[in-house]
Amino acid sequence: MLKQVLDEGREAADRALERLLPAATQHPISIHKAMRHSVFAGGKRLRPILCMEAGRMVAQHLPAGIEDVG
Incomplete structure (x- = not known):
């Protein structure tokens, strides 16, 4: 149960971060x-x-x- 909660929480956090952070290919590339x-x-x-x-x-x-x- 704990592993499932941690996995689901990590996936939700990763989805939010992906949505909020600029793509690594967006300028300025080195900063992103x-x-x-x-x-x-x-x-x-x-x-x-x-x-x-x-x-x-x-x-x-x-x-x-x-x-x-976010």
Whole structure:
């Protein structure tokens, strides 16, 4: 169960980050590549997962539109 929660949370966080960050091919390329490398490096998903799970605990479900936050 914990692995499933972590996997789902990581996927949701990754989708939001993909949507919010500029593509690595967008100018200035070196800056955007560095931004993406830094953000998508390991160990950056626990905080958003904890926030989503806290929302789920309070509301008994994941609040609507949580993936649109950003």
